[in-house]
Amino acid sequence: MPLLEISDMTVSYGRIEALHGISLSVEEGELVTLLGANGAGKSTTMRAISGLLPLTRGTVVFDGQDITRVKAHERVLRGIVQAPEGRGVFPGMTVQENLDMGCYARKFATKAEYNQRLDWVFELFPRLLERRTQVGGTMSGGEQQMVAIGRALMARPRVLLLDEPSMGLAPMIIQQIFRIISEINSQGTTVLLVEQNAQQALTRSDRAYILETGEVTRTGPGRELLADDSVKAAYLGVA
Template identity: 65%
Template sequence: MLLEVEGLCVNYGHIEAIRDISFGVPEGTVTTLIGANGAGKTTTLKTVSGLRKVRAGTIRFEGKDITAMSPYDRVKLGISQSPEGRGCFVGMTVRENLDMGAFLRKDRKTAAYREDIDRVFTLFPRLQEREKQTAGSMSGGEQQMLAIGRALMARPRLVLLDEPSMGLAPKLIQQIFSIITEINEQGTTVLLVEQNAAQALKRSHEAHILETGEIVRSGTGAELAGDDAVKAAYLGGDV
């Protein structure tokens, strides 16, 4: 198991945001967390990446306890995040944003680094077209591509994607999800938080449903997509 979360509890002040959740992310998979707004999905990702303190529980990456580890050190281990809201550096160019994603790397003048830039541009040709354009002048969809590309520049073993389809047009949503599948097929494990449950489950090996800070259902993406109760609650009655 690449990532193991066990008995995780996280508070915002006196409010319990996550209550005793446990799940794993097998290496090589797309694992998805779905649920309504406020269910604790984004908090879970932020806690895995080290941006939220743990009240109780354990997080392990490749068997190593990282519960108290800094976000910086988690990136060094191989965990990278594309945050909700994209978080692009709006005054910087596309290339500068991608370079920021690789801030820990010492190989920026090597062929390996150029190969990773080329990989991002192959996944997202629009970014190559906009390489010298500032992120703030780009569309929401282009910024989402940039946020994912920036996360990949850290060469992560595990990439955390938080609501990658939020605010995008239907055609672009399909494109983003196809690229997520491609990223996974290229060898990167994905932990995905997504409101578009139908698209997410279609591409997930494993999935978990959160309600008010607790995991209430788990299964393969196909199992949850085919469950009548899940369909009614999250998929508009159908996939």
């Protein structure tokens, strides 16, 4: 049984239907990518999985339980945690305070568990340890993305939802962020990744779904899709 399973998900903004009955699944331990152009419905999908948007039709099942009507904050408590599009750091808070906000709801049983988790985040992102007392709003885009992912990890996700983590970043930083995402996944965290950067995402994905205008049009192993001529033409600019 998949850890996360979406069936016939339909989401509307007023009278406009943004998602037209999409279905996808994520097995425990997988890194799965949802790939698509702007306006394809990727962020809408993530917001619906997070509980921030209601479904017009369909179901969201997590760890064998139907959570379609479970509120967003309760999904976090169950282990569905998102690092949102646009990073969303608290600009007036320090790096340390931003990270602590990640475990505001999912508190640690002991100080030792908290310290162990924090040390892991700083091991993944040494820059954050260096900038521990720096205010989030004064950091670069890449550093803010590290804060956003680190904050999500402090909530101890069973499924980490990453929405466009490479958006607006320099190529060197993009490579670094994707290496860290692979490391997070290799250490046992299940990841659902929304991306436009096909090369970086598909290279690292177990499986991927292609989303076009609110519908899943293709699915398969990441590297298989990366080698597909139609995917190359659409997302890599290769004719």
